[in-house]
Amino acid sequence: MARIGVFICHCGENISATVDCGKVCEAASKLKHVAYATEYKYMCSDPGQSLVKNAIIEHKLTGVVVSACSPRMHEPTFRKATAEGGLNPFLCEMANLREHCSWVHEKGEATTEKAIDIVRTLVEKVKRNAALQPIRVPVTKAALVIGGGIAGIQAALDIANCGHKVIMVERSPSIGGHMSQLSETFPTLDCSQCILTPRMVEVLQHPNITLYSYAEVEQLDGFIGNFVAKIRKKAKSLDEKACTGCGLCITKCPQKKIPNEFEEGMGFRPAIYVPFPQAVPNRPVIDKANCTYYIKGKCKVCEIVCPTKAIRFDQEDEVIDVEVGAVVVATGFDIKRADFFPEYGYGKLKDVIDGLQFERLASASGPTNGEILRPSDGQKPKNIVFIACAGSRDPAKGIAYCSKICCMYTAKHAMLYKHKVHEGNAHVFYMDIRSAGKNYDEFVRRAIEEDHVNYIRGRVSTVYERDGKLIVKGVDTLLGAQPVEIVADMVVLATAGVANPGAEELAQRLHVSYDSHKFFAEAHPKLKPVETNTAGIFLAGACQNPKDIPDSVSQASGAAVKVAALFSQSELTREPLVAAVNRFGPPLYSTCVGCFMCQPVCPYQAIEREEIKSRDGKVIKSLAKINEGLCQGCGTCVALCRSKSIDLYGYTNEQVYTEVVALLNDY
Amino acid sequence: MSHSDHHIERNSLAAKVEKEVEVKAQKCYQCGKCSAGCPVAEDMDFPPSMVLRMLQTELPANDEKILKSHSIWLCVTCEMCLTRCPMEIDIPSMMDYLRQKSRSEGKANPKAKNIIAFHKSFLSSIKHTGRLFELGLIIDYKRQSLNLFQDAGLAPKMISRGKLHFMPEKLKDMAHIAKIFKNTSK
Amino acid sequence: MKIGIYPGCSLEGSARDYNESVFALAKAFDIEPVQIPDWNCCGATAAHNLNKELSLALPARILALAEKHGVDEILVPCAACYSRLVVTKHELQKHPELKNRICEVIEMDYKGTSKIINVIEWIDKYIIPKLEEKVKKPFNYKVACYYGCLLVRPNKVLNYDRVEDPQTMDVVMSKIGATAIDFAFKTECCGAGLSISRTDIVSKLSGKIIEDAEHRGADAIIVACPMCHSNLDMRRPDINKYWNKEFNIPVIFVTQAIGLAVGLTPAQVGLKRHFVEVKIS
Amino acid sequence: MSNIAAKAKELLESKAVQVVIGYEAGPTGVVRPAFITDAAKADSLIYNENCVQNLAMYLTKHEVKHIGKMGIVATLPVMRSIMMLISEQQVVPENIVVLGIAEDGKLLDIADMNVMHSHIEKSNLGNPTKDQEKLAELNKLSIEERFKFWEQEMSKCIKCYACRQSCPMCYCIRCSTDCNQPQWIPVQSNTQGNMDWHILRAMHLAGRCISCGECGRACPVNIPCHLLTMQLSDQAYNYFKVHAGTSVDMKSVMSTFEPNDKESFII
C-alpha cells in the first residue's frame, strides 16, 4: 500500500501570496494514499529538507511529492534529500506550484484549485514511480583517435597528457594531414611545417600514444566506455623494426613516375616512398598498385639494395581489435578539384590550379622549392587571378554552404605571391570577404593596402586559353556589373572544402550521423558541437565542416576534455530514465513483434536487434532491444510503438496516462 | 502568430515576376556571374545582375527603370546566365516576362524600336502565312522601323543564291493559325 | 518507328543549303524522313519575347500534328526550332494546367509522346553506324565545331551533351577524318535574332567566334543551326567591316561536311549557296 | 486447368513451396481462402472478380508459416501488403513465391521482389475509385456533419475486432487494445471507446495502409472503417509523397521525417 508524503512550500511568500497553501495541504492530506501532508516556509532550506527526510522515516513513506518550484530548479535537491531519508531518489516528484501557478496567476480560488489539481496529479504519478537504480557502465580508459591531421594530433596529445592511452589511426603513411602540405599559415604567415612537425614527433614519442599509420578503422561495436574497434593495418611491405629509414630503397626504385599525392599531382614519387621528408613515422611503404614487382612479379630492387633486409613482399594486411572507451573522429576534409569547374577549364587547362596546389608551389619544400612557377611551362606568372567561392555557396553545384577558410587562404595566397613575385599583379574575384577571427580582417586589409592585391567584387563566368594565356571573364559588381576581362598567366581556384571521400562509409561504420554534405553531424549545433549523437564519440576538426587551424585545434582540445571527463571515473553513472522493451518468460519472451520501425526513429542508434535462439541455435524470435548505454530517454520510440512494447522509465505509459486522468478528475 | 502569417501583399515587379514565372529575385546574391558571361552585357544599360538587384529593392522607381530599360530587349535568350547561375535563377524566363510587361504597359525603350519592330514583323508574317516569309518579313520590318535602306545589298545576293522566295508558302489550314493567334491574344 | 522531320522556316528559305544537305545525306543513307504535314512556324524568339502563350501554342500545334500522324521521332535540324519544341514539351509536361489551356488554344489533343531529336542525335543514331563503310573522301581538315546556344541550353531541359565544352559534334567530325580543335567559343552566342535589328551587335559577337576559330588555325567552322550559319556566313561582310579585317574562314553545316565525305557533290549539299566561298571540297 | 492452378501445381511438385495460399470455391459457391499443400489438389484454385480477400494476412500467421515456404496468389493489394510485411521484417522474401495477378486477371511472372516492385510502380496506387468517391463525399461535408456521420457509425461497433483480424498489417502479437496497464481502449463497447479504437487503428496504419479495403469488408455491422485508413493513405501521399508497399526498403512515413515537412497548423 502506497504511503505518499506531500510537502508544500510557501517559498517565502512567492507561493503563499497567491495560493492558499493551507487549503492545498488540507486537500492533499485527504487524497487517497497520502499518509502525510505538511507545509513549510522554505522547503529547500536545510530544515525544510530535514522535514522531508524525517517524514520519510517517521511515516514510512513510499513516495514524496514536493510541491514547490520548478523541478528544473530543485528536483536534484529533493531527490538527494529523499535518498538521504532512505528512499529511492526516483520516488520523489515535484509539483510546480511556483513558476506554473503562483507566479502566473492572481490570488484567488481558481489559483488554489489549480494548485490542488497539480498536487493531485503528481501524487497519482509518484504512486506509479519505480525505484530506479542509476545505470553504471564500466569505462575502458583508452581513446581511439581516427585521423592524424592537426586536429587528431592535438586531441591525441591532450588525452595522452591526461595520462590516458591513445590509439591513433591514420589512413596515409604519415600523420600531419593537410596542414603538413601548407606553406605558410594565416594570419601570421609562420611556416606550417615548423609549427607542426614538433607535434608530429611528440605523437610518435609519447609513451601513451600508439600510432597505426597506413591503417583504417573497419568496424566499431559497443557503446560509450566500451567500444571495440577493428583496425586494418594495411601491409607496408616492410619490417618496420628492421628499417632504419635510410632511404636507399626510395632513391633506387626504378618506378619514379607516380603522381605525388602530397604534391597534389605536381611532382612524382617512386613506388616505395615516404610522403614527405618530415613524415612521421619516417619509414617507407610500398604502393602495391604501382610497384613493378606487385604488378609484373619482377624487380625487387628495393629488397636488393636494403642494407637491413627490411623489405617484406609477402606481408599481408593485419586486422586487430582494440578496446577503447571513447572515440575522437578527426578525419579532416578534402577540397573540390579543378575538374569540378567546366566553365573554368574542365581541369584541362594546366595553369588553372586549386588552393592546395598553390600551397605546394609556395612551399619551400615543394616541387618548385617555393618559387611560384606555373605548371604548363615553368614560367613565373606575371598576372595571377584568384577566384574565391569556387564551388562554395553554389547550390547549382550542390554546395550551398560557405567553406569558411577560403577568404583567408586566398588573401594569404595573393600575399605570398606578391612577396615572391614583386613585379606581378594579383587579382582576387570575391563575393564577400568573410574574415571574422582574431587578426583576420587586418590580414586581408594588409593584402589590399600594403601588398596591393586587386580585389574585384564579382564572380568569374568563364576562363579559356588563348596563346598560352588564360582569359578570365569576370565582372565588377561594384561598378554596375561591368564586365572585366583579365589576361592571366595562372588562375587559382579557392575550391570548396568538402567531406573526405569515404566519410559516409566511416560514419556508417561508427554509427554516427552525418549531414547531407557527408560532414559528420554534431549532437547539438550550439551546445554540443564536439559530441556526436552517439555517446562516447566526439568530433574534432574539419570532418564536421571546413575549419581553419585555430578552430580545429580548439575543437580537438574540447573533444579531449570530453574524453578526459569520461575517463575521470572508472564507472559511468547515468540517470536511469531510459527506454526499455518489455521482456517475459517463454514462450512469449516479449510483446515486441520485431517490426523495427522504432529503429530509424532513435536519434542515438540505441535500438538494437536481439535474437532469441533455441538450444540448437535456431532463431525463435527477433526483437528490439534498447542499449541503455546509448539511450538518452527522449521516448519517441515509446510513442511510436504500436503494441506498447517499449516504455520509458520515469515517464511510463501508466504514469502519463494516470497524470491525464488525475489532472482532470477530482478524486 | 506563426511566421508565415506575416505575409504582406506585395505589389512590386519582383512579386509579379515571382508569381508569373516563378523566378525569385531575392535568391540572387549578386555574384554577377550572369553579367560576367552575358554576351550583350556591355551593350546593356543594366546588366542582368543589376536588373535583379533593382527588382530586389522593390522600389517603384526601380521597377519603372527596368520596364523602360534597353537591357530587356537586348537579351538574346542565349541562356548562358541560367546555365552558370549558382542559384539557378531563370533569368531568360524573367526577361521574357519583363519584355511582355514592358510592352503591355507601353514602356518599351525607344532604343529598342528596331528590335520590337522586327519581332512584330516576324509574328505578323507567321500570322498571315503560317510560316516565316522572309522577304515579306524584311519589307514589313523596313516599313515598321523606317530603316528603308538597311541591308539593301543583302537581298539581291540572297536571291541569286536561291535563299529568298518571292511568294510566301502558305499553310493549307490557315484558319487554324488564325484561331491560335486569336485565342492567344489577350 | 516512324521518323518525321520538321524543317522549320529557315530551311525553306535562307538555309536552303542546310535543307538540301539534310535530305541529300538522308537519301545517301536510305532514310526517308517524312515532313510533318502542314507544319507551321515555331514562333522563334519573337513569340516568346512578345507572347508567352503563343510561344507555346505554335510549337504545340507542330507536336500535336506529329502525334496525329503517328510520328514517333521528330528530327529538327534547326537548333532554334529544336529548342522551342523541346522547351514547349517540357513546359507542358511540367504544368498540366498549362497543357490543358494550350490544348484549348490549339483545339487539338496533345499528349507529349513524340520524341524530339536534333541533327547531331539523328546523325549519331542513323548515320554513324553505317558511316565508316561509306566515307569516300575523308574530310581532312581542322575544324572548329560551333554549337551555339540552343543546342545545349537550357541543359536541364534539353539534357543533351555537356553544357560547357560539348563534344558530340567534335566526335561526329572525327568520324569523317576531321580534326576538331579545342575552341573557346563553342557555346558563346552569335547574336541570334538581333541579326536584322542590331546588326552591329551580331557583327561583334559573331566576329569574336570567327576570329578565335581562325586564330586557332581552323580551316572551317562547323555548325548545326541555320541562325548561327546565317550570322557567321551571310553577315560576313558586316562582320569584316565591323572588325576591319578580312575573315575568310568558311562556315559549313555538319550535314554538308558529312555529305562531302561520303561523296556527295558540293552542289548536292548546297555549298554553292554560301556567301563565304567554300574552297575546300 | 487455370494458369494459377498450373503454376501452383508446379511449385508444389518441385517443392519450391510447401503451401500455396489462394482462393477456391466453397461448397455453396462462395469464394474462400484455400491452403493447398498437395499438388494434386491444386486444381481447385480459382481466380475471378469475387476473389477480393487480402490473403497477405495469412503470411504472418503461425499456422500457415510453419508449413514451410509459401506461394501466394496476389492481386495488387496483396503484393503491396507483401512489400510492407517485408519492409517491416515480418516476412522473409526467400520464404515466399508470389503468384501475381495482373489487373486483367492474368498471371504475372513475379521472379523476385524487383520485378514485383516495378509492377507495383507501374500500377495505380491511389484508393479504389468507389472509395475515392465516398471519401470525396465525406470531405465535402461540414465538420459537424462528419462528426455526426462517424458518431452514428461508431455507435454500431461491437468491438469484435474483425477489422484488425482481417488486416495484413495488424500482425502484432499483442494489440494495444489488449494492454490493461493502462487500459488504452475500454473493454466494453460505447461510442467514445469505439471511436478511440478506430482512431488508434487508423493512426497505427498511417502510411502503412495499402488500400485493400479488407477491414471495411470484414466489418459485420458495415462500418466503413476502411475509409479512415484510406484517408490517411491519401494524406500520407499528399504530404510525404509516399505510397505504402511499393518497395522492400521503403521509408516508413511515421518513423522517418524530413526537416522541411510542411504543415500549417503549428504556431
Next chain:
Amino acid sequence: MSDFEPKVVAFVCNWCTYAGADLTGTSRIKYATNVKIIRFPCTGRIDFMLLLKSFANGADGIIISGCHPNDCHYTSGNFHAKRRWIMFKELMDFMGIDMKRITYSWVSAAEGARWAEVVNTTVARVRELGPYVSYQKMVNTHIEEEVTNE
C-alpha cells in the same frame, strides 16, 4: 455559458516549453488558470491517445508544445512529433473532431511571453467553443440503443 471555465491540458516537452513556461513564471507574466501542464521529456514521447483520453476525461481543449524545429534537445523528436500530428490532424478533421480545440505550438525556453499568449488565446478560443459535450457524451451511447433506433 458565460460562467463556463474550460479545462485545458498542456502536454509540453521538458527542455523548451516547460522551461519557457518556467520563464513565464519568473517574468511574472499572468495567464489563465485553466491550463495545467504535464511534463514530458520530448514532444516525441507524446502519445496521440493521451489527447483522446484528455477529451474523454473532460478536457475541453489541449495544448501540445515543444522545441522549435532544429532546437530539439534530442535533435529530432519534435520532427517525428510533427509528422505524427500532421497525420493525426488529418484524421481528426476527417472524423469531424474539431481541431480548433487543439493548439500545436513551438515555444522555446526563451519565449516566456509567448507561452502566456499561447495559453490565453487557446483558453479564449475554447471558451468560445464551449464545453466539449459532443465528445464526452459519447461515453453514454452504445450499441443497444443505436440498434433499436435503426
